[in-house]
Structures are given as structure tokens and as C-alpha cells.
Amino acid sequence: MLHFEDIQAPLHRDEVMRRLKLHIPGYDKGAGNAFAITGAHLSVATLRAERLSARFTAHTDPEPFTAIVELVKLLTTLRG
Numbered sequence: 001m002l003h004f005e006d007i008q009a010p011l012h013r014d015e016v017m018r019r020l021k022l023h024i025p026g027y028d029k030g031a032g033n034a035f036a037i038t039g040a041h042l043s044v045a046t047l048r049a050e051r052l053s054a055r056f057t058a059h060t061d062p063e064p065f066t067a068i069v070e071l072v073k074l075l076t077t078l079r080g
Contacts, residue, residue: 002048003041046072 001007001016004023011019020027024037038045049069 002045002052003038006048008052042072042076 001011001020005019017027017029027034027037046069049072053067053069
């Protein structure tokens with residue numbers, strides 16, 4: 001979601017899917033081509049995720065939080 005929108009509030013998973021389908025017609029969770037579709041937006045998504053993690057923690061329920069940015073950074077460094 002952060003690839004396409006600067007989310008600053010918690011969203012229910014159904015709302016996330018609805019919004020993703022607006023940006024990626026025909027999107028389905030687990031689709032094999034997700035990186036090909038979102039890869040061009042990786043830098044903006046990373047920046048947005050870093051800003052979220054600076055403002056919120058996993059313990060400030062129900063605020064938006066994601067730690068996936070750390071995994072993405074690791075994976076992109078391994079990819080080369």
C-alpha cells in the first residue's frame with residue numbers, strides 16, 4: 001500500500017485490498033508478479049515506511065506500523 005499512498009492511519013485489511021485493487025487492477029494476495037508491479041515504487045514505499053516506524057511502534061495500537069522495511073532493505077542489498 002505504501003508504494004502508492006502515504007498511509008498515516010490504521011486501515012482494515014479489506015480497505016487495503018480495495019485500495020490496492022484501484023492501483024493494481026486484478027491484484028490478488030500472493031500474486032507472483034507483485035514485485036514486478038511495485039518495484040518501481042520501492043524507494044518511495046521505503047521512505048514512507050521509515051517515517052511510519054519513526055512515529056509509531058508495534059506497541060502504539062491501533063496506530064499504523066510496519067517493520068517490513070528492514071526486511072526489504074536486507075533483501076535488496078542481497079539482490080545486488
